[in-house]
Amino acid sequence: MVLLKTEGLNVAVVGVTGAVGTRMLKMLEGSPLPVKSFLPLASKRSAGKKVLFGGKEWVIEEANPDSFTGIDIALFSAGGSVSKQLAPEAAARGAIVVDNTSAFRMDKDVPLVVPEVNEKALFQHHGIIANPNCSTIQMVAALEPIRKAYGLKRVIVSTYQAVSGAGAKAMLELENESKAVLEGRVPEPEILPVKGDKKHYQMAFNCIPQIDLFQPNDFTFEEMKMINETKKIMDDQTLKVSATCVRVPVEISHGETVYIEIEKSGVDASEIKNILSDAPGVVLQDDPAQQIYPMPADAAGKKEVFVGRIRRDPDIENGFHLWVVSDNLLKGAAWNSVQIAERLLKLGLVKFDRA
Amino acid sequence: MVLLKTEGLNVAVVGVTGAVGTRMLKMLEGSPLPVKSFLPLASKRSAGKKVLFGGKEWVIEEANPDSFTGIDIALFSAGGSVSKQLAPEAAARGAIVVDNTSAFRMDKDVPLVVPEVNEKALFQHHGIIANPNCSTIQMVAALEPIRKAYGLKRVIVSTYQAVSGAGAKAMLELENESKAVLEGRVPEPEILPVKGDKKHYQMAFNCIPQIDLFQPNDFTFEEMKMINETKKIMDDQTLKVSATCVRVPVEISHGETVYIEIEKSGVDASEIKNILSDAPGVVLQDDPAQQIYPMPADAAGKKEVFVGRIRRDPDIENGFHLWVVSDNLLKGAAWNSVQIAERLLKLGLVKFDRA
Incomplete structure (x- = not known):
């Protein structure tokens, strides 16, 4: 206090x-x-x-x-x-x-x-x-230490976003729908995926590939936020960024699979892990042998950005994959x-x- | 009958x-x-x-x-x-x-x-x-018509996989855990993410970035299945494929964000939509203005592979993004x-x- x-x-x-x-x-x-x-x-x-x-x-x-x-x-x-x-x-x-x-x-x-x-x-x-947008914040917090060390050319992100990003009423909607489905009743969605859009879909035990309204280029506004905000925050309009944003039946904490291509060649995944283990605001959770990786249920209520599943792309020398999780209501x-x-x-x- | x-x-x-x-x-x-x-x-x-x-x-x-x-x-x-x-x-x-x-x-x-x-x-x-593996089947069914028309160089997939892929008991575990969480009780996971692995994590209202056991290269066996099986089925060992597989709290039907790079230049997303609308076993559900896109809740119980959210990568001329959903127990x-x-x-x- x-x-x-x-x-x-x-x-x-x-x-x-x-x-x-x-x-x-x-x-x-x-x-x-x-x-x-x-x-x-x-x-x-x-x-x-x-x-x-x-x-x-x-x-x-x-x-x-x-x-x-x-x-x-x-x-x-x-x-x-x-x-x-x-x-x-x-x-x-x-x-x-x-x-x-x-x-x-x-x-x-x-x-x-x-x-x-x-x-x-x-x-x-x-x-x-x-x-910035919640899904953007956790991604750039994880990527900045890597960019500083090796340069960054390209980002492709797929999100697993919690319903709390759509507000407290969306959280309640997920709870009520979940109860309905478990009791064999038909849910009656009124908010998700987007309160102001025409149609509403069941979120419980479902994935909805729409967050915010669709733009003329068929990306959603959430996806365009991730693309444009990342370039602005990282101050690099040449950075290639693309995003697909999907809502999942989770209350709090967004997950993201992030594919990156760095400038420097010959970097090993273990070097990226080392860098992230020292990065401000970032917690490395990456020990596959012990089944240690970030999960929304663990990240909820915490202020840090959690990163794991770091590995090199099997076919691209400068390509790496990460899994990034953070409480969308806190760091986000x-x-x-x-x-x-x-x-x-x-x-x-x-x-x-x-x- | x-x-x-x-x-x-x-x-x-x-x-x-x-x-x-x-x-x-x-x-x-x-x-x-x-x-x-x-x-x-x-x-x-x-x-x-x-x-x-x-x-x-x-x-x-x-x-x-x-x-x-x-x-x-x-x-x-x-x-x-x-x-x-x-x-x-x-x-x-x-x-x-x-x-x-x-x-x-x-x-x-x-x-x-x-x-x-x-x-x-x-x-x-x-x-x-x-x-083949469920997550591989639905992806290659969606990609083959595109490859036939334009050639295919590269695939990066992130999965949103239903618990039924881990069997009937995993489905029951998700139901029981969901009830527990909604009633304020602490779930006691015994099966997911992988029955035979050491630790078990809550699946309800969570995402788990582990499907099947981890391999020495830090990919999971599920991810390696997607990589190796795709190359074998499409009979192309030069095809670049990478995968991140994540379990989500859905009972039936896997979702996948699929990024592809095709050989041919100058192709428009609308041409890919046309090809998929005629493809065997594939149903195109892609009308953002009407909020039409595939969702696991709609695909469950159906035999087809549903594809939507098709759009060109903003920075890569030959790069396209797709969202692919199918009932993992049926077509999968x-x-x-x-x-x-x-x-x-x-x-x-x-x-x-x-x-």
Whole structure:
């Protein structure tokens, strides 16, 4: 639990009741950030309810432009439309926004940051910093140490994504559908694969190869996020990236099979393992003889990115395969956002009243 | 239901009580094969029990070498050790064995057959024909029409495999674990990921990147099956193939993200869709605007291989991505075996008493 300081940061969380928002609160509580005051913000529906933070009750307020007066750092995770409307208002009032939606990620003036990869991009911020897509974050955190050592030419990723990426209601939908199927009833899906799309499909005991809406090129928006965000975060538009994103009946933690081609020849899988075993924010879990490899059920609730199943492609000398797992709500969202806030402070980029 | 003929084939099914064996029986019933007599074989434990076939009850016998005297076709799906012991005995007694285990798949003298791909290999049989691994069958069925049209250089596959591939008890384990998790109890896994391996992990609401035992090269045996069997079935040792196999909490039907590089340049995704829409045993389900794509829940119980999400790689002109789904117990096992038996008859390779 964070000790509230007499001097320190005024922090707001927008969307504090959601799957990510509740975890932003927990990550803030566990962070050394000096939080002086906490402002939980949400939609009108949740206004008036209370949340516990730092051992104290705080009343949820409806988010509006003036909510951000006096706020130093505002963490947003209430959907793209809320961010589009309120993040610029917050920034105009002097808050630094860390936004977990896709609203500003590809804006030239908005740094898209995974601290282990491109912390320095924070110096270019103009009030809004974007938190990347969950599936992108865990992948680039695992790939950056490899790129630094050997260069990176190409990435092909297939995802095994948890339903919590679609929010708390999608998690409940998976639970209810699972119960229905086990009891011999027919599930009645209303949310997944995409709340705003026309058709809804059973998620329980099924895989759905659609996350977010389809784009004109027949990739989904989730796949295009992985492609475009990876190039931006790694600051390499020549990097070849492709993605297929699939939702699986898991509540928390995304899995990813990641195929890479590195620049350097003659590298052995054991060297890549060595590099990842020392990498920040990454935990190597790779011992086939002992059946040790990452799994969503183990990663849930943890902040790290877990990597295993590392091996060379049988036919391509510079090709390697990895299996990457991380809690999509923590490193994929809440923790990466709080981590950005911590780095902002460390880099001297947050001005607040120390008097 | 098959009408039992006064002249026709004497057919045995070894492992008739298993997840695949029960489906072999159903596929045989639905087949135009002229079955004169049916011999259900299993382990001692099941001997004496009865099964219905062709509207008649048949008593299960314990499989032993002399069981196969007078048998024309024997379908095996009772595990590799049973096949290793009894398939040669059956062949020595004049039966043609279609073996669904991995026991003989890579033997030079044993054809490894997916009828839509390499039916002609049946002419080379010496009494035993191997049915490929489930995840391999559905992939090569989808890839062969593309290879015929454009040539094929490279395949990278990631699988989303159902637990029924590990047998009927694994399906029950997933159900029991799912109930436990939903009721807040801790599951006690005893079978998955691999019955014969040291550790067992929760499958419910989890993904496990291990199917079958690990090999010295850190690939699993399942992954090596996909690599080696694909090259053998497609009769191309220069084809580059790599695989990562992951078990997901689905009961029936495997999904696969398949990346391919074709020989020919300038091919459009729509041309590949056209080819697959006409391909034998393949059903194209690819209309992103209407959210139409294959899913395990839809494929279960069907004999076809379903393909969708076909699109060109954004960075590689000759690279394409596909999503392939099929019932692993049917086209992946029972149906492919019965289909082989049908082709044997059609090609005049089964000698039986027509008098």
